[in-house]
Every structure is written in structure tokens, then in C-alpha cells.
Amino acid sequence: MQAVKKGEWLDVLITNEWVGQTVDTILKEKWKTPKKLLHQYRMEKNVQLNGTALSHFNMQVNKGDRLQIRLFIHEDYGVIPEYIPISIYYEDDHLLIVGKPAGINTHPNEGQGHTLANAVAFHLQSEGISTKVRHIHRLDKETSGGIVFAKHQLAGTALDLLLEKRQISRTYIAFVHGIVKRKCGTINERIGRDRHHPSRRRVSTSGDSAVTHYEVAEVFATHNITMLKIKLDTGRTHQIRVHLSYLGHPIVADKLYGGATARGLARQALHAEHISFSHPFSNEQIQVSIPWPEDLMNLYKMIRK
Known part of the structure; x- marks a missing residue:
């Protein structure tokens, strides 16, 4: 798949792989779009083919067509952006993988701040991205390691499905x-x-x-x-x-x-030192290692003596 972000839209060039398939098949089977989100796309005219908004998705695509999906809409972060030093180990238009330090929660409980979600909101804000902070899984407060976040709603549903099917290996x-x-x-x-x-x-x-x-x-x-x-x-x-x-x-x-x-x-x-999965949009195999923090490295050096 050849795709590029253009403002709020993901612009996809149809290649031989998808020739003859319908837009509905691509959205449902390739990208696992749930029914509720498909209905929203129809009502809000969020899917276009060669620049024309689609009211139904049973149209077949041909090689060279351009399929556009409005994925990158403005959303509230859902948490207050807060500067907390974090490391980003992978990021593209659809998702990011963040290293959570020990001692902070993954997301707020009952409105509290100073969590990884607050830090991710700050990171997104610094990139000029306004989207809900969507963590795909969690770690205990005192556990360190990698956590996957989705950068838009469709990425969130696709990654949730991968997790449910045990296709995100940690x-x-x-x-x-x-x-x-x-x-x-x-x-x-x-x-x-x-x-x-x-x-x-x-x-x-x-x-x-x-x-x-x-x-x-x-x-x-x-x-x-x-x-x-x-x-x-x-x-x-x-x-x-x-x-x-x-x-x-x-x-x-x-x-x-x-x-x-x-x-x-x-x-x-x-x-949590390693995360791997097949990217839900590009099918690229994502392999990310999250280095041990200093306290575990020190423990390791001490007990090796």
C-alpha cells in the first residue's frame, strides 16, 4: 500500500493488490473498520474515491485510483498535556510506541495528572497534533517498558483487535x-x-x-x-x-x-523490553526494543559479580 497523510486525509494509491475489490471490502477486511465507524464515515462523507465523496462503499477500485479517508480529525486530548521526559521508540502517522518510566501510571485515574498519557498529550501537542490519547495496553505504575498508543480512531480499533487476537507480542x-x-x-x-x-x-x-x-x-x-x-x-x-x-x-x-x-x-x-506486531495499515513488521532503565542495569551489574 502506498499512502500519505494530506492534512486530515489519508491518501491511498490503489495498486495491483487491491484492484477489483470494493471500498467496503478494503475498509472492513483490510483495515477492520467496525460497523459504527463505517456508518460515521458514510454520514460525515469521510471517504472519497478520486476526490468524490462516497455515499455507499460498494464501488470497485481500479489500479491508479486514489482512495481518501478522513482519519486525522481534530479531537480533544482527553487529558491535560503535561511535560514529563519520555522516550519515543517508534512513531508514524498512525501510532507511536513510548517507553514508560517506573513510578508513573499509564493513564489518569479520577482526574489525576502526571501520567504517561499526559506526557504523550504534550508530545502530540508539541508536534501540532490534536487527537485523543489512546493507549492500547497498560503497565503497572512501578513497571517500566514500552506501551503502544494509537494516533486516530481507526488505528485504535485496529490495534485493539490485534491485541484481542494476541497479535501484539510483548x-x-x-x-x-x-x-x-x-x-x-x-x-x-x-x-x-x-x-x-x-x-x-x-x-x-x-x-x-x-x-x-x-x-x-x-x-x-x-x-x-x-x-x-x-x-x-x-x-x-x-x-x-x-x-x-x-x-x-x-x-x-x-x-x-x-x-x-x-x-x-x-x-x-x-x-517490558520488546514489542512486535504487523502494522495495521502498511503490514510492515514492527520490532521495537525498549532499553533497560538505569536501576535494572545497576541490579544486573551488581548480581553478575
Whole structure:
């Protein structure tokens, strides 16, 4: 697909790949546009073919046609833009991947500020972009790593669908107490609320299904610590922390789930270090690595000695 942003519009040059298909097929099957959004596009004349607004989308396209979709409309950010230093590891017209520092929430709760969403709003504002801040997934406040944001509504729905189908792969690194003997494994245990604690979760037969895959990356026998690589099939609150604690290997410095403190580390030793997926519009394979923050690097250097 050859596409370029032109003001509020995405201008797509039809190539051999899409010749003979209808606009409806392209929107529904290629870009996974939901019915409600399709209806909005029709009512607001947000789709054009060769500069002519379409009232229905059953028209076939030919090679060389230009399909225009009004994606980049003005929207309120939904949060107050706030300057917080962040790193952007990938960005195009449709999405961005941001490194979340430990110690801030992904998005505001009950109107609070100083979150990653506020920082992303400031970044967008500095680029002259006015659009709702749409995070596709989240990380716990004290977990660092990469988070995907959509830059318009259609990108948001497409990325949400990829996440739902487990087609956004996220790899985490965790330092845990004890020597994990199995080189790899899967924890398939349901997770629910802990009625004895307002924020803690626990393994519970009545909870939601949760699947965590792990493999041993490195063992530090002198310090009785193992470094794990982790991937998730589900995204339950505190899932990695709960499952590893249940396994008998709580994350280092994760006090809520039984981890002991570590020198120089004020939060759990958990980091989302890699994100990969197929771009919903270009089909390009996106592979982004998010460097370890200084506190985890210092922990790693210390326990390697």
C-alpha cells in the first residue's frame, strides 16, 4: 500500500493488490473498520474515491485510483498535556510506541495528572497534533517498558483487535528470587481479586483465565536470583507478579507479592523490553526494543559479580 497523510486525509494509491475489490471490502477486511465507524464515515462523507465523496462503499477500485479517508480529525486530548521526559521508540502517522518510566501510571485515574498519557498529550501537542490519547495496553505504575498508543480512531480499533487476537507480542524481563529449575514453562492459573487487600490479586479458581509463558535467561546462583523472559497470552492486572509469586519465585523488590528489597531498587524488577506486531495499515513488521532503565542495569551489574 502506498499512502500519505494530506492534512486530515489519508491518501491511498490503489495498486495491483487491491484492484477489483470494493471500498467496503478494503475498509472492513483490510483495515477492520467496525460497523459504527463505517456508518460515521458514510454520514460525515469521510471517504472519497478520486476526490468524490462516497455515499455507499460498494464501488470497485481500479489500479491508479486514489482512495481518501478522513482519519486525522481534530479531537480533544482527553487529558491535560503535561511535560514529563519520555522516550519515543517508534512513531508514524498512525501510532507511536513510548517507553514508560517506573513510578508513573499509564493513564489518569479520577482526574489525576502526571501520567504517561499526559506526557504523550504534550508530545502530540508539541508536534501540532490534536487527537485523543489512546493507549492500547497498560503497565503497572512501578513497571517500566514500552506501551503502544494509537494516533486516530481507526488505528485504535485496529490495534485493539490485534491485541484481542494476541497479535501484539510483548516480551518482559523479570528478576526473581530463587533458582528457577525448569528452563521454560507455562503458568495457567486463574487470577481474581484478593478480598483481604484492596489492590492485590491472587490465583483463584473463580478468577479470570490467565496464561504466562516464561524461560530462564540467566541464573545468578551467588545471589539466588534468576532472570526470566516472559510472554503473556492474557493481560490480567498484576498477572506476571501474581503468577511468579504463585510459582514460588516472587519478583525482586515486589513487596506486594513477597519480593525482598534490593539495594538501589525502589520498585519491582520487571520491564517490558520488546514489542512486535504487523502494522495495521502498511503490514510492515514492527520490532521495537525498549532499553533497560538505569536501576535494572545497576541490579544486573551488581548480581553478575
